Amino acid sequence: MNISAKKRDQGDLCSRLKTNSVTTPTIAIQFMRISFIYILLTAATLNMLMAFDLKAQDMNTETIRLELHQENLLTAIRKIEKQSSLRFFFRSSDIEAVKPLNFSSGPRTIRQTLTEILKGSGLTFRQVDQTILIEKKSQQQKNQIEGKITGTDGLPIPYATIALRKTNESDILKTVSTDSLGNYKFDLPENGDYLLDISAIGMQKKTVSITIINQETTILEDIMLSDQAGNLKEVTVIGKKAFIEQKIDKTVINVGSLISNNGANALEVLEKSPGVVVDGNGTISFKGKPGVTIFLDGKPTYLSGANLANYLKSIPASLLEQIELMDNPPAKFDAAGDAGIINITTKKTKTAGFNGSVAANYSQAHYGQTSESVNLNYRVNKINLFSSASYALKQEFRQFGETREYFDKQGLLRNVFEVNAHMKPVSNSGNLKIGMDYYHSPTTTWGIIFTGSLSPRKETFTGETRLQNQNRGLDSIIYAKNTGKAHFNNGGVNLNYSHQFDSLGRSITFDLDGLTYSSTNKQRFFNQSFDAVGNPGHTQIITDNLPTSIQIYSAKTDYTRPLKGKARIDAGLKTSYIETDNQANYFNQINGESITDPNFTNHFLYRENINAGYLNFNTSFRRFALQTGLRVENTNSKGHQIGNEIRADSSFTKSYTNLFPTAYLSYKLDSAGRHLLILSFGRRIRRPFYQDLNPFVTIIDKYSYFSGNPFLKPQFSNALKASYSYKSLLTASLHYMKTKDLQNEVIRQDGDIFIDGVGNIGTAKYLGASLTLSLAPYPWWMTNTYMQVFNTSFKGRLFDTFLDESRTMGEINMTNIFTLPKGWGMELSGFYVSKRSVAQFINNGTGQLNAGIQKKVLENKGTISFNVRDILKTYNNNGITTNIPNATEAFRNRYNSQSFTLAFNYSFGSSGNKKSKRETGSADIEKARIKQ
Numbered sequence: 001m002n003i004s005a006k007k008r009d010q011g012d013l014c015s016r017l018k019t020n021s022v023t024t025p026t027i028a029i030q031f032m033r034i035s036f037i038y039i040l041l042t043a044a045t046l047n048m049l050m051a052f053d054l055k056a057q058d059m060n061t062e063t064i065r066l067e068l069h070q071e072n073l074l075t076a077i078r079k080i081e082k083q084s085s086l087r088f089f090f091r092s093s094d095i096e097a098v099k100p101l102n103f104s105s106g107p108r109t110i111r112q113t114l115t116e117i118l119k120g121s122g123l124t125f126r127q128v129d130q131t132i133l134i135e136k137k138s139q140q141q142k143n144q145i146e147g148k149i150t151g152t153d154g155l156p157i158p159y160a161t162i163a164l165r166k167t168n169e170s171d172i173l174k175t176v177s178t179d180s181l182g183n184y185k186f187d188l189p190e191n192g193d194y195l196l197d198i199s200a201i202g203m204q205k206k207t208v209s210i211t212i213i214n215q216e217t218t219i220l221e222d223i224m225l226s227d228q229a230g231n232l233k234e235v236t237v238i239g240k241k242a243f244i245e246q247k248i249d250k251t252v253i254n255v256g257s258l259i260s261n262n263g264a265n266a267l268e269v270l271e272k273s274p275g276v277v278v279d280g281n282g283t284i285s286f287k288g289k290p291g292v293t294i295f296l297d298g299k300p301t302y303l304s305g306a307n308l309a310n311y312l313k314s315i316p317a318s319l320l321e322q323i324e325l326m327d328n329p330p331a332k333f334d335a336a337g338d339a340g341i342i343n344i345t346t347k348k349t350k351t352a353g354f355n356g357s358v359a360a361n362y363s364q365a366h367y368g369q370t371s372e373s374v375n376l377n378y379r380v381n382k383i384n385l386f387s388s389a390s391y392a393l394k395q396e397f398r399q400f401g402e403t404r405e406y407f408d409k410q411g412l413l414r415n416v417f418e419v420n421a422h423m424k425p426v427s428n429s430g431n432l433k434i435g436m437d438y439y440h441s442p443t444t445t446w447g448i449i450f451t452g453s454l455s456p457r458k459e460t461f462t463g464e465t466r467l468q469n470q471n472r473g474l475d476s477i478i479y480a481k482n483t484g485k486a487h488f489n490n491g492g493v494n495l496n497y498s499h500q501f502d503s504l505g506r507s508i509t510f511d512l513d514g515l516t517y518s519s520t521n522k523q524r525f526f527n528q529s530f531d532a533v534g535n536p537g538h539t540q541i542i543t544d545n546l547p548t549s550i551q552i553y554s555a556k557t558d559y560t561r562p563l564k565g566k567a568r569i570d571a572g573l574k575t576s577y578i579e580t581d582n583q584a585n586y587f588n589q590i591n592g593e594s595i596t597d598p599n600f601t602n603h604f605l606y607r608e609n610i611n612a613g614y615l616n617f618n619t620s621f622r623r624f625a626l627q628t629g630l631r632v633e634n635t636n637s638k639g640h641q642i643g644n645e646i647r648a649d650s651s652f653t654k655s656y657t658n659l660f661p662t663a664y665l666s667y668k669l670d671s672a673g674r675h676l677l678i679l680s681f682g683r684r685i686r687r688p689f690y691q692d693l694n695p696f697v698t699i700i701d702k703y704s705y706f707s708g709n710p711f712l713k714p715q716f717s718n719a720l721k722a723s724y725s726y727k728s729l730l731t732a733s734l735h736y737m738k739t740k741d742l743q744n745e746v747i748r749q750d751g752d753i754f755i756d757g758v759g760n761i762g763t764a765k766y767l768g769a770s771l772t773l774s775l776a777p778y779p780w781w782m783t784n785t786y787m788q789v790f791n792t793s794f795k796g797r798l799f800d801t802f803l804d805e806s807r808t809m810g811e812i813n814m815t816n817i818f819t820l821p822k823g824w825g826m827e828l829s830g831f832y833v834s835k836r837s838v839a840q841f842i843n844n845g846t847g848q849l850n851a852g853i854q855k856k857v858l859e860n861k862g863t864i865s866f867n868v869r870d871i872l873k874t875y876n877n878n879g880i881t882t883n884i885p886n887a888t889e890a891f892r893n894r895y896n897s898q899s900f901t902l903a904f905n906y907s908f909g910s911s912g913n914k915k916s917k918r919e920t921g922s923a924d925i926e927k928a929r930i931k932q
Contacts, residue, residue: 059109059114059127062086062109062110063109063110064080064083064107064108064109065107065108066079066103066104066105066108066117067103068101068102068104070100070102071101072096072100073095073101073117074092074095076103076117077090077134080110084110085130086127086130086132087130087131088131088134089131089132089441090135094135095123095134098118101117103116103117110132112219114132122137123135124137128439131441144187144188145188145219146183146185146186146218146219146220147184147219147220147221147222148183148184149162149182149184149198149225150222150224150225151225152226156182156183157178157203157225158178160184160200161176161177162178162186162198163175164186164196165194165197165672166194167192167193167194171671171672172672173671174186174187174672174673192211193209194209194211195207195208195210196208196209196210198225201779201782204225206225208220244772244774244784244786245728250325251274251325251772252323252325253274253322253325254322255317255321255323257817258272258852259854259865261317262317262318262361262852262863262867262901262903262905264316264901265312265313265316265317266312266315266317266344267312267313269317270284270342270344274770274772274786274788274813275327275770275786275788276292277811284308284342285838286339286342287327287340287735287770287790289340289737289766290744291337291339291715292337292339292341293334293336293337293339293340293341294308294344295341295342295344296346297343297344298345299513300334311455313427314392314431314455315344316371316372316373316390318361318373318905319375319390320344320345322345323342323344323345326340326341326342327721327735328340328662328719329682330616330627330662330664331616331631331660331661331662332616334633335612335633335660335684335685336685336686337686338684338685338686338715338716338717338737338739340684346388347375347388353909354377355909356375356377356907356908357374357375357905357906357907357908358374358375358905359371359372359374359903359905360373360904361902361903362902363899363900364899365896365897365899366395366397367395367397367424367896368395369392369393369395370392371390371393372390372391372392373389374388374389374390375388377909382438382440383437384436386433386434386435386436387432388431388432389430389432390430391428392429393426393428394425395424396424396425396426396895396896397423397424397895398423398424398893398894398895399421399892399893399895400420400421400423400891401892402417402419403416403417403418403419403889403890403891404889405417405887405888406887407886408886409886412470414470415469415475416466416467416468416469416472417465417466417467417752418466419465419466420463422462423459424459424460426457426458426459427455427457428455428456429454429456430453431451432450432451433449433451434450435448435449435450436448444500445497445499446496447494447495449493449494449496450491451490451494452491452492453488453490453491454487455488455489456486456487457485457488459483459484459486460482461483462480463479464479464480465479465480465702465703475531475532476532476537477529477530478527478529480525480527481526482523482524482525482526483523484521484522485521486521487518487520488518489517489518490515490516490518492513492516493515494511494512494513496509497509497511498510504562505560505568506560507559507560508560509557510555510556511554511555513552514552514553515551515552515553516549516551517548517551517552518548519547519548519549520546520547521544521546521547522543522544522545523543523544523546525542525702526540527702542586543587543589543594544585544586545583545585546582546583546698548580548581548582550578550579550580550690551579551580554574554575554577556573556575557574558572559571559572565619565621566620566621567618567619568618568619569615569616569617570615570616570618570629571615571616572614573612575609575611576608576609576610577608577609578608578609579605579606579607580690581605582604582605582696584600584603586601598644598646599697600699601644602642602694602697603641604639604642604693604694604695604696605640605642606638607637607638607639608635608636608690609635609636609637610633610636611633612631612632615629615630616662623668623669624665624666624667625667626663626664626665627663628663629661629662630660630661630662631661632658632659633658633660634656634657635654635687635714636655637653637654638651638652638653638654639651639652641696650710656714658716660684661683662680662681662683663681664678665678665680666678674727675726676725676726677723678722678723678724678725679723681720682718682719683716683717683718684717684719685714685715685716685717686715686743687714688713689758692708692709692712692743692758693708693712694710695708695709703752703753704753704756706755706757707757708757708758712758713741713743714743715740716740716741717737717740718738719737720735721736722734729773729774729775730772730774732769732771732772733769733771735768735790736765736766736767738764738765739763739764740763742761742764742794743759743760744758744761744764744839745839746758747840747881749884759798761794761796761797761839762794762795762796763795763796764792764793764794764839765793766790766791766792768788768789768791769789770787770788770789771788772784772786773785779819780820781818781819782817783815783816783817785813785814786812786814787812787813788811789808790808791808792806792807792808792838793805794806794837798839798840801883801885803839803840805840805883806837807835807836807837809833809834809835809837810833811831811833812832813830814829815827823855823856823857823860824853824855824856825853825854825855825856826851826853827867828849828850829849830848830850832845833845833847840882841880842879842881844876846874846875846876847875848869848870848875849870849871849872850867850868850869850870851867851871852866852868853865853867854866858906861906861907862905862906863903863904863906864904865903866900866902867900867903868900868901869897869898869899870897870899871898873897873898875897875898876892877893877895878893879891
């Protein structure tokens with residue numbers, strides 16, 4: 001249900017909760033029950049850890065002895081296999097061409113041994129899972145150096161920075177970061193003398209000299225960094241991931257970097273992301289523009305409106321890894337989402353053996369609430385099993401106020417409508433994901449993923465509506481006590497396959513997805529009228545039953561092929577089919593009997609098929625890099641409203657095909673790429689949400705309805721962006737976007753009733769600038785600041801009026817992270833969004849200040865944290881609705897945004913070789929168009 005910005009959730013909030021609330025003993029019982037479950041899970045985990053052999057084989061550490069006397073390479077491989085559990089994969093024709101070998105050595109690692117015996121053979125090797133792949137070197141292959149960065153205690157230093165430069169030169173040629181195990185790898189342009197400048201937070205900088213004299217891979221000895229001297233010597237967190245990482249095509253937010261994210265949910269994490277604005281109703285906009293598409297692990301959520309907000313609230317932040325922000329995605333991505341794509345990635349444990357993490361927290365806002373999660377992974381040989389589960393009890397609170405003033409044609413006040421209400425939604429949400437990857441060979445992987453969620457929800461709405469006459473004297477009062485109960489469940493399965501043809505990067509992937517969504521919503525509206533002196537009048541009781549089901553099937557394939565030089569092409573195909581079935585059954589309760597109301601009762605069926613294909617080309621030349629792509633999408637849809645005794649059948653059919661070009665051009669202003677310019681262009685589409693096409697009317701309250709629009713057209717947007725970046729410290733951008741046939745929420749008036757809906761209202765233009773700063777003034781202090789200024793303008797026909805609205809809005813988002821001695825850490829963060837307009841609606845400015853502190857425990861495997869959100873209780877959603885003939889409207893919302901949270905997180909298990917699990921699917925956009 002898409003309800004107006006002033007009270008978007010009220011359609012649901014009007015009526016889903018029984019009048020009895022959850023008492024304090026009930027909360028305690030819930031918390032004890034969940035805590036007991038997690039104690040059992042932890043105990044089971046520890047038992048499994050002791051039961052399994054977690055040792056993973058690694059060619060970098062496993063040592064062997066090898067003696068060869070004029071023996072061939074196959075014999076050498078067999079001798080190595082006898083001393084190791086690692087197995088080799090190769091083409092016989094490749095190794096038969098190698099001359100007989102003479103070799104003798106004491107204990108060496110397998111990597112060192114292979115480097116020696118393959119020297120000059122034209123062959124290279126790499127480890128994939130428990131297999132070593134030997135293959136011919138590519139003609140494009142360059143010199144390589146590999147190594148590891150550690151501390152003086154021998155422990156790896158993750159995310160250390162390594163800068164490469166020529167000896168006696170200051171220009172940086174390339175910069176890389178170590179992975180979570182401290183490993184790094186460089187491709188070198190040519191033989192010669194080089195310097196490696198190595199740095200990490202809390203560690204002394206170090207410079208190492210190297211000389212490359214041949215085409216073979218050079219493995220350097222471990223490089224040790226020392227703690228910084230002085231009063232910073234006790235800093236215990238090193239190489240901590242930055243909160244914000246700037247990539248050429250996206251901005252990456254590392255969720256775990258903020259203490260205040262402990263105990264939060266996915267929606268609360270989103271609102272702290274740069275350029276993202278989440279209003280009090282869960283409506284998400286990105287860089288001043290509505291219409292952003294939300295993905296989860298590379299697949300769309302298929303949700304919107306209140307359903308999307310409730311789903312994101314059900315996902316604890318403890319399950320999240322990163323937030324990826326893309327304002328102009330390439331042609332590989334579906335063209336839907338004119339404001340761009342936000343991809344939320346969950347934690348993916350990739351190491352061998354059995355490992356995982358658990359998290360639990362308790363938050364006290366207006367009411368208490370809890371969330372718990374567990375993330376498990378077991379990988380052995382060719383099998384990788386993974387799962388995650390979460391539970392959240394949310395007890396929310398909302399105060400809502402609204403004032404409407406009605407005028408006659410001469411502009412004189414006719415009457416006043418004033419509402420004050422309290423709402424209490426309560427939900428118990430559970431999410432589950434189970435999957436398996438099967439590594440059929442070093443180049444081929446099969447996978448299957450099952451997902452599901454259960455979201456029962458109850459709500460109560462108690463309110464008072466005061467009707468006043470033209471002199472603002474009291475005319476009558478309506479007391480409302482509405483209750484409701486809803487269930488939203490979904491389940492899905494993904495089958496995936498990937499194959500790498502060669503070491504050059506030529507690959508193909510396939511995905512098949514099936515998803516089902518079911519929703520039930522039973523509501524009871526009770527309205528009792530009284531006159532000005534308190535005499536009872538009319539009593540109205542309405543009940544409804546609103547079941548919805550959605551079935552989605554999709555398939556896609558993607559192919560990548562490197563070309564000569566540094567060029568690459570990507571191509572792909574996708575098809576999807578969607579069926580929706582929406583029913584609205586309304587009943588008037590008269591003398592205890594339910595009588596069907598045919599004016600509101602409705603049954604709507606919708607079918608849609610989208611077929612797409614794309615071609616993308618990448619290349620680079622000296623300091624230039626170019627990416628251009630073209631995507632074509634064909635849409636076929638059919639809607640059918642089944643008639644009743646007072647309404648005839650009606651239907652519509654639509655079919656259209658569109659092209660969506662994208663282009664990116666970057667230029668390095670210096671040889672090291674520290675100064676970078678990027679220009680980009682993209683065309684995108686926003687198709688109507690499925691339920692917005694449904695023409696039936698839904699009751700929100702006695703004076704507010706919602707109505708769909710079967711004549712909605714898709715909107716199209718063209719976007720331009722120019723950016724400048726300096727290292728990872730600064731990014732400045734200019735943005736421009738023009739949208740045609742803008743879809744937006746609109747309010748129209750029918751007598752004293754306001755009818756909410758969605759319409760095409762003309763054009764919208766967005767012009768703005770943004771600036772991102774990521775600084776480390778001291779080794780113990782990291783600060784990130786994001787600022788944006790946007791002007792938005794809307795022009796077009798709005799019912800019987802002409803909309804011409806323009807406003808400039810600003811946002812500032814700042815995060816400060818402090819690393820303290822002995823495992824302590826602190827955070828101070830906040831944001832402010834100024835007054836802004838979206839078509840008919842003007843929202844006042846709002847902001848939030850957050851703080852947190854945490855302590856690492858249990859040998860740094862666990863953390864205990866305490867944080868406070870909205871310290872000053874400044875977060876709200878207030879504003880006005882404009883362009884309503886002969887009427888004005890102001891709305892006020894206050895939420896339980898201030899909360900105090902105590903959280904615990906613990907990670908356990910082994911470490912080993914990494915290999916990414918498959919998380920993407922073929923259903924790339926359809927989820928994002930489902931709303932309740």
